[in-house]
């Protein structure tokens with residue numbers, strides 16, 4: 001315990017190396033990389049977070065053509081970055097190399113993106129719900145990266161996190177290894193809401209590391225809405241560009 005505390009203190013005092021470029025500095029991300037990958041003002045669809053063509057910053061972004069033609073079950077999505085080099089590497093390091101400190105970094109960057117998206121705190125979710133992992137994947141990995149991001153995000157935004165608001169009722173194949181045409185069937189009816197009272201009439205924030213085709217978030221939002229959620233907002237660290245979905 002004392003050793004762990006001392007180690008933590010030491011780590012806080014020593015300069016770190018930027019997780020993207022390796023430059024030493026006070027934090028996990030240097031100012032240059034922060035500027036280049038996380039504060040570039042990519043205009044994104046307020047509903048699905050896909051990039052929109054550039055427009056004057058003063059104009060309120062309208063939903064993209066796809067979302068206007070067919071509204072997803074979720075109402076809004078905030079993404080901190082595009083899922084592209086070199087940001088994608090960080091996500092893989094969190095998931096497969098257990099670099100759990102990255103989850104706090106992602107949460108901080110995502111909290112910044114939420115502030116930039118401009119919704120005042122009255123419009124923020126009442127509860128945060130991490131996308132649940134199936135039991136098999138959870139036991140393989142040992143942690144749920146969505147929950148690891150949701151906890152510090154909830155702290156930063158002042159929103160309670162409920163780890164078991166939604167649960168997986170069946171193990172599914174990883175969406176990333178499922179062919180496109182089969183992704184909807186793979187995820188259909190994968191989720192359940194154990195306690196409807198937590199959801200009914202409320203604005204729920206769903207947290208995940210990456211949004212790719214959006215089928216997982218669509219299915220979870222549809223499940224939350226069936227259980228009476230008034231509104232669903234997705235908070236995702238990285239959004240896969242549409243042409244590589």
Ligand SMILES: [Zn+2]
Pocket residue numbers: 018019020021022023029030031032033034
């Ligand atoms: Zn850097």
Ligand SMILES: [Zn+2]
Pocket residue numbers: 045046047048049050063064065066067068
């Ligand atoms: Zn859209």
